[in-house]
Amino acid sequence: MLELLYKRRSTRKFKDTKVEKEKINMICKSALLSPSSRDKRPWEFIAIDDKQTIEKLSKCKPHGAAFMKGAPLCIAVVADPEKCDVWIEDASIASIIIQLACESIGLGSCWVQIRKRPTSDSTESEEYVKKVLQIPDNYRVESLIAIGYKDEELEPYTESSLMFEKIHKNLFQKKD
Ligand SMILES: Cc1cc2nc3c(=O)[nH]c(=O)nc-3n(C[C@H](O)[C@H](O)[C@H](O)COP(=O)(O)O)c2cc1C
Incomplete structure (x- = not known):
């Protein structure tokens, strides 16, 4: 697990290679296995591999x-x-x-924040994404996760980069 966490970095450059159906299925199963409060599973996931739609989404903010x-x-x-x-x-x-899940199968990814973000004409990115993806009014959009084969090698984290001062024992103790 730690190895995976050290290695995971936000990938923003992708090869022009399609992600195989089996890998998309694996990612979707992982999403559905996410824990949720009182097991309510309020989420839905839209897997988008249509280039034009992804291009539209890239203009959401x-x-x-x-x-x-x-x-x-x-x-x-x-x-x-x-x-x-x-x-x-x-x-x-x-x-x-x-x-x-992406990292574990050799894919890079990056979270794109949608909630609380404005578009370039100061409307809501969320409304823009809902329109592009035909998401019903009563749903909210948390994130878009961009996924693909990495076309950049980012340094993995190392133990020395960890902020151990953020770890407290028993009580919160402010350190100067
Ligand atoms: C809640 C959240 C929102 C983020 N939003 C964006 C975003 O809109 N665009 C982007 O390029 N990266 C976004 N990121 C990626 C962060 O910039 C990145 O995780 C952070 O700089 C640490 O780098 P690392 O992921 O390589 O460890 C987001 C990450 C999180 C957790």
Whole structure:
């Protein structure tokens, strides 16, 4: 597990290679295995491999989304807030599970934040994504996960990069 976590970095450059159906299935199964509050499973996942749609999605906000244009696969993580009051936590957990599943099968990924982000004309990125993907009004969009074979090698984390000062024992003790 630690090896996987050290290795996982946000990949924003992808090879122009399709992600195989079996790998997409594996990623989708991983998402469905995500834990959720009271097992309500308020999420739904949209796996998008249509280039034009991904290109449209890459315009959902002015910063931090343009790279998605080069991704062969994207998974939108959406949820129904009426099914669970802590849907944000549930959708976030599913998002990171998707990223770890990708890493475990040799794929890179990057989270693109949608909730609370504006488009370039100051409307909501969430509304933009809902329109592009025909998501029903009552659903919310947490993230888009861009996925593909890595076309950049980012340094894995090392033990010396870990902020051990953030770990407290028994009580929170402020360190100067
Ligand atoms: C909640 C969340 C939102 C993020 N949103 C974006 C985003 O919109 N665009 C982007 O390029 N990266 C985004 N990232 C990736 C972070 O920038 C990245 O995880 C962070 O810089 C640490 O780098 P690493 O993932 O390589 O460890 C997001 C990550 C998280 C956890």
